[in-house]
Amino acid sequence: MIPRPRVFVTGMGVICAGAGSVAELRRLLREPKRSFQLPTVFPTAGESAGLPVAQVSGFDVAPPDALPRTHRLALQAAREALGVGPAPDAIVLGTTTGGILTTEFALQAGCTAPGAYRFHGLHTVAEHLAVSLGVRGPVVTVSTACSSAAVAMSVATALLRSGLARRVLAGAADCICRLTFHGFRQLQLVAPQGSAPLDIQRAGMTVGEGAGFLLLESAPNQRAIVAEVLGTGMSCDAYHATSPHPEGTGAGLAMRRALQDAGVDPSVIDYVNLHGTGTVDNDAAEARAMRQVFGSSLPALSSTKGLTGHALAAAGAIEAVICGIAISDGLLPANTGLQAVDEKLELHPVRDPTRARVGRVLSSSFGFGGNNACLVLGEAPTAPAAIEVGTSHPPAARLPPLRVAGAACLTASGDLAETWKALLAGQSVAGFVPEAAFSKAAPTAFIRRLRRLPRLMLALAQTASRASGRTSPPDLLAAGTAWGPLAETQDFLRKLFETGDQFSSPMDFIGSVHNAPAGQVALLLGAQAPNWTFSSGDRSFEQTLLCVSLAMTSGAPSALVMAAEAHEARLSPLFDPAAATGPLASDGGAALVLVADDGAPGARVRWLGENGNGDGSVQGAAVALCAHLAAQAPLDCYDAVGVSVPAAIGADADAELLRLTEMLPSCPLLTYRDRLGQHASVSATATALAARAVVEGVLPFGPDGISLRHRRLLLLLLGAHATAVEVFA
Amino acid sequence: MTEQTDSLVVELAHKLVETLGLDTTADLVDPAAPLIGAGLGIDSIDTLELVVMIEKDYGVKIDTRAAGVEAFASLIALAAYIRQRRSAPSP
Known part of the structure; x- marks a missing residue:
């Protein structure tokens, strides 16, 4: 059997609350300071007016006919990930919001002008990127709620392993909007004081926004390698439309499938970036799943959503970039926002940013519909001979009937x-x-x-x-x-x-x-x-x-x-x-x-x-x-x-x-x-x-x-x- | 039971069936039966829907688990919960 192509991370790009680039996120992770604020991109009234969000600052001035916010967030992070290199063979992008923020204003105003909704569709985010970057191959849009980014990474990894592509831009983008802000608020899942994952007083999430992209390649230049995608795993709870399975069964299954795909034992994982939204139910279910998979010897772990907020579809992409930084910098990110850990969870999150060798990480993302997706990333290989050298472009692989x-x-x-x-x-x-x-x-x-x-x-x-x-x-x-x-x-x-x-x-x-x-x-x-x-x-x-x-x-x-x-x-x-x-x-x-x-x-x-x-x-x-x-x-x-x-x-x-x-x-x-x-x-x-x-x-x-x-x-x-x-x- | 409570219970029964799209009619909902976990098939998503409806239509909040247990014990309990909070001086 021919060994499957390996998948390497050769570029990263990110934008989220508190950081407009990988360099800024790197600094933020070393000195975590969260920047939750009241939303300024849409009006609020009554009770909702006091609820904080994790908004990207300096990004809200746009003429009415401008590209929607999600599209602009995506383009900025995608350009950073791609750098000066040639266009990727394919794009796989996760999003749940598309152009909805713009659509909300147009619908409220009763606008029926042709073209007013041309960027509404989720697909328009990736298609706009494809045109901006000159992509000619598959342009795929994944929408599996808050696991979208991890699913997108998994699809991109499969494209590379199949030989259909050698260079894929994979990531996700979402912006804050009224639909998600009020939706989560009415589900009583938004924390009035900002999210505090794993805390005894945790009261929900902080709705956030942003974008994250990884440039993934199967035949890269050795010097460019930041990390390697070792494996991905997915599952569905098939339990409830929104609540996680209380025992974390589906979440544990996705983690085990990712570890299996990576061909590694749980004991070699140095750090887990939790989904960790800060809701009572998610954190409890995820803690159970962690113990099912790792037993009593848990690796270093934290949720970074107390720092970045929960950027929904983009969350797993921002966190994949965080994991890339953890590996390349040797840094265990802190569980920001934590005051007193909930002892019942039996988890011991990283309290402060900590220097450590980080060889392999697991990143978890779970979403509505009981959709679970996990990634295993590893450090760049040291032996250059381990990598196949790319030759033919465009790739000519075919899929079976x-x-x-x-x-x-x-x-x-x-x-x-x-x-x-x-x-x-x-x-x-x-x-x-x-x-x-x-x-x-x-x-x-x-x-x-x-x-x-x-x-x-x-x-x-x-x-x-x-x-x-x-x-x-x-x-x-x-x-x-x-x-x-x-x-x-x-x-x-x-x-x-x-x-x-x-x-x-x-x-x-x-x-x-x-x-x-x-x-x-x-x-x-x-x-x-x-x-x-x-x-x-x-x-x-x-x-x-x-x-x-x-x-x-x-x-x-x-x-x-x-x-x-x-x-x-x-x-x-x-x-x-x-x-x-x-x-x-x-x-x-x-x-x-x-x-x-x-x-x-x-x-x-x-x-x-x-x-x-x-x-x-x-x-x-x-x-x-x-x-x-x-x-x-x-x-x-x-x-x-x-x-x-x-x-x-x-x-x-x-x-x-x-x-x-x-x-x-x-x-x-x-x-x-x-x-x-x-x-x-x-x-x-x-x-x-x-x-x-x-x-x-x-x-x-x-x-x-x-x-x-x-x-x-x-x-x-x-x-x-x-x-x-x-x-x- | 006063005339007033009766009418509120009846009103709530209609709103319950309409808001949640229940496969029954308002007159068949037992006003003394538990709303959750009993024969109506009401689950956690339905209760959130009811929480919003009650705040919107009656200006009364159900914002803790304890309040939910009290309010959704039955239609009669819900009517009592609403009357009690409505008659309280507004903050």
Whole structure:
């Protein structure tokens, strides 16, 4: 077996409360002084006016049409991490807020101007970075709440290990905003006096913000190495929407999986950077998990959230940089904010910054939905021969095909069978999914608080799982959604604004996070597997498939993959105006149960590639991708090409389609959104239908369908980053 | 029980069912039964939702675990909790 490529940290960048660079954070860690303050980037009223946040200072002056705050935080830290080096092959970014701070002001003002919400989507943070830095490969957006950064690092590590990339910028960014500030406040999780992790008097977190990035490379210049990513591990509690499992079971599982991936024993860990939010429940559960994993010989440990605040998605990225500094400087960071440790936790945190040799560290991040992710970092290797020297660019690795063991979709016509029938009859299945098609997703008591998107996802997951005949939960659960739970977001902000920034619904806040639906699916299926949500605009499904394929390459035997959108009357037309208005406006999605290719009959699905021009333009991106694919295997093996043309691309698509027709003369090009409808996750629906088509040997377009001689279809998505997926039997 | 307490209990029963989307009707909620951990299926997220609703609609806070135990003992207890705090002189 070829040893897998090693992954090295060769650059770091950070911005958080109290530090605008790695050098400033280094100084702050040596002389910790926290800088919590009242928020100045949004108005507060009533009780909330007295609550401190961990705000990045000197960063709040922006003209109204400027980039949203999260985007600006991300760009600053990304530029620092990248330094003067060439563009990375890929970006993997975690975020939960995207452009919501800007959106909140626009919604409150009743703004309907076109373009006012163009940076709302979570994917726009990474895409803006990609354009700023000239990135042409995969640009992935992870949104798993407060574990987003650690999941992003894990995906980046998998990309490097697979050989698909040699240089990846991985990190996360989030800014303070009304949604998260009031959301956590109404969950009674915000500390009135600022967070004091592990303290007997701890009363919650301090909502923070910032960004952190690591430049990760598999074949770096030896001199540049700061640290090495030894391993990553993830799990899901499958216990509760927001509360951690009281015994810390899922957290302990993620820690053990990370140590196992790193191939190290707990006893060699010199320092643990805790998730340590300072809430009563998190710290208690995490302490139990620590003792489960490390027994009675605990390493040095601390939570740094009493210093930086809890920057949500960005927290794990800022803390990865802190761990990098701990290793390179030989410094154990202090548990700032601690007065009297809670003896019941049986933990002995580092009280003051301490000089020590730090060879290996574990960093933990846990989030809503019981999403846990851990990283193991180690010091730079001393022997230069240990590192592979990089040669070919761009990397030419391919991912293996996966067998489709079960599939489900939901369209305006209903489920997969009804959709198939309608398409064969020559009908369009565009429109919104009727409630009757997904309302029986789960027991009434289970879904009573859930709105449209989680219900759609539950129905898809349930149906695909049943179709697969598998009785055990999947080994991996991954969901894609461009826009997330919009009804919950809309209601939370409406109620907040109606009460003059005072009251809103904790339930809507919990439901509004992008990974809430996947968390509900994990609860329903009892799936303690890693639980991912990707929010990459129109590429959300393709990127979910990419990341699942990467994980299955390294051993996960099965996965549940899904993508869905839920139309919301007010927000959808504002956020995705081209797709969400007009006769093709649609919602719905699909789910696939995928297993490693075991030779059994059935459809196969394979992620083939993602390509961008590096400047945000559409023209030529798909053509170049097809030319790259044609160099690997002739394109005339496909019976047809399904092309997803997002409405927002407009006229740019015509020239691209013309050139594709010229490249693929013997292959009909089907622009399937004309039949399936316009929504960001419709490529999942197309993939589920294609999986049935290649098995039946017929494509359900037209009265008799199109006969498939090769039983092989290519699915392309046009956009600033074009993607390709093949489906065959 | 006075006329006033009755109407507050009835009002709270309606708000309970509506706010939490319970699969029952207000007249079927037993005013003397515990709100949490009993047949209604109300959990910690629901109680937070109720805490916000009660502060917004009645100006009464439930901000400690002890207060929660007292207020959510039953609908009757919740009505009593609200009346007691509302009649207290405002700070």
